[in-house]
Structures are given as C-alpha cells and as structure tokens.
C-alpha cells in the first residue's frame with residue numbers, strides 16, 4: 001500500500017488530485033511554482049514542501065501535473081533531482097504527445113526510477129469519482145504496486161500497455177471524438193440559427209438523434225476493424241446516399257453565406273472516394289484515405 005505521495009503542480013487539476021488523495025487518507029506532499037496555490041491544500045492537511053527536491057525525497061510516488069512537458073522538464077531535468085529520483089515511481093499526468101512520453105520514460109528509467117505515463121480523460125471536478133477514466137501506460141510494476149492510489153483518482157482507471165506512448169496515443173485518438181462533436185455542434189448551430197431555429201430546439205433534437213449517431217460511430221469502427229468496406233446488407237447507408245444528403249448541407253451553408261471551410265474539407269474526402277467508383281461502398285470505405 002502506497003503511503004507517501006508527492007504532487008508537483010497545484011493548478012486546477014493538480015489541486016483536485018491532491019484533494020482527492022488527502023480525502024482518501026494518503027500522506028500528501030505538495031509543491032507549486034507559486035506557493036500560495038498550496039495554501040488551500042495545506043488547510044486540508046497537505047504537507048507543503050519548499051522545493052521539488054524535498055517533495056521527491058519525502059515521497060515514494062511522485063505525481064507530476066503541470067502545464068506541459070516543457071514545464072515538467074524544467075522541474076525534473078536538473079542534477080540534484082535526477083539523483084533523488086532513484087528508486088521512486090514517477091507518474092506523469094501532464095498532457096503530452098506519445099513521443100514526449102517515450103522520451104520521458106527513457107530519461108526517468110535511466111535514473112533508476114519507474115515511469116508511468118497517464119492521460120486524464122476528465123475535468124478536475126470528476127477526479128475521484130467511480131466513473132472517471134484515467135489511462136496509463138509504461139511500467140506495469142509501477143501500475144500494479146500503486147493500483148489502489150491510482151484507482152482513488154478515478155474508478156474507470158485502466159492500463160493500456162507497456163509502451164509508454166500508448167496512453168497518450170489513446171487519449172489523442174479519443175479526443176478526436178470530442179473535437180469532431182464540438183466542431184459539428186458549432187456548424188449545426190450556425191445552420192439552425194441561419195434558418196430561424198432556436199438553439200433549444202436544436203438541442204432537444206440533437207439528444208434524440210444521438211443514439212443513431214452513436215450506433216453509426218461504433219459501426220464504422222467495427223467495419224474498419226474487420227476491413228468490411230464494400231456495401232452489404234448490413235450497410236446503414238451507402239457512400240452515395242451519405243454524399244447526396246451531404247450536398248443539402250453544403251447548399252444550406254453556401255446559400256446562407258456561412259463559413260464552409262470544414263464542410264468543403266469533408267466534401268473533398270467524399271469526392272476522392274467517389275471518383276474511384278465507391279458509390280455503393282460503406283461509409284467505412286473512407287477509412288483508408290486517412291492513413
């Protein structure tokens with residue numbers, strides 16, 4: 001059972017992590033560039049350390065959550081720190097790319113410490129909840145040894161694999177869904193309002209339509225996984241049918257003078273496939289164009 005944990009970074013997310021650990025009874029050391037941000041945590045029982053070195057020395061597991069890897073590197077990649085890390089477990093919860101995670105793993109392991117890279121699939125208010133997902137990759141030993149602490153941060157925690165970049169890669173892949181949906185909503189609202197519909201009407205119909213969209217989303221993933229690109233009896237709508245409906249949207253955008261940069265990019269992708277005679281194929285047949 002982990003007893004001593006240090007959280008480097010007491011911003012929105014780092015503070016939520018530290019609060020949750022304190023709430024679960026972990027002895028929690030905290031450090032932040034501006035010490036004032038540690039005060040509310042100290043009031044909850046956190047032990048505020050004057051330096052990164054002191055935090056690392058006090059704890060067996062070091063959780064880092066600062067703005068980005070450049071900030072994290074500036075904290076860690078210094079002489080005194082590197083030697084203090086030996087024998088510790090480092091859990092990097094700062095967002096970064098798969099490449100940064102791989103490089104960090106090499107550096108930490110070269111200093112005789114264990115490395116786990118994490119991706120937080122939640123906002124600070126979700127930390128500590130049973131449904132909250134955090135993804136980890138890297139040292140399986142670190143994950144197994146500190147599992148109860150990691151699960152305290154989110155009951156939906158999972159281990160993605162030993163390659164350190166994989167948690168970040170999965171995070172990036174999943175975030176495409178968020179931005180796809182959010183940009184789609186921005187475009188949808190523009191069309192709705194241009195045609196005199198209010199956004200409450202848009203919202204209520206969006207929620208009714210969502211199960212259909214979700215089903216189509218999982219269908220395109222399953223079909224791509226099976227490389228079932230040709231249209232068949234289970235095809236929900238052929239590429240030709242999708243394209244015909246899509247033309248109405250393009251027309252509406254253009255008629256109302258809305259910004260059509262995104263729909264035009266989608267139109268180009270449709271056209272690439274259709275120029276190769278894919279009219280009857282499944283929507284999933286677009287997948288190879290993204291590789």
Ligand code: NAD
Nearest residue numbers: 009010011012013014033066067071094095120122123124
């Ligand atoms: P924040 O702006 O509230 O906090 C940033 C923290 O980084 C602060 O503690 C600040 O002191 C520290 N920092 C910045 N530059 C520094 C430097 N040069 N040296 C030392 N410390 C430095 O941001 P946040 O929302 O807490 O996000 C922190 C990390 O968590 C980011 O990598 C973010 O992508 C990730 N994250 C945040 C959320 C979220 O919803 N807020 C969700 C998932 C992941």
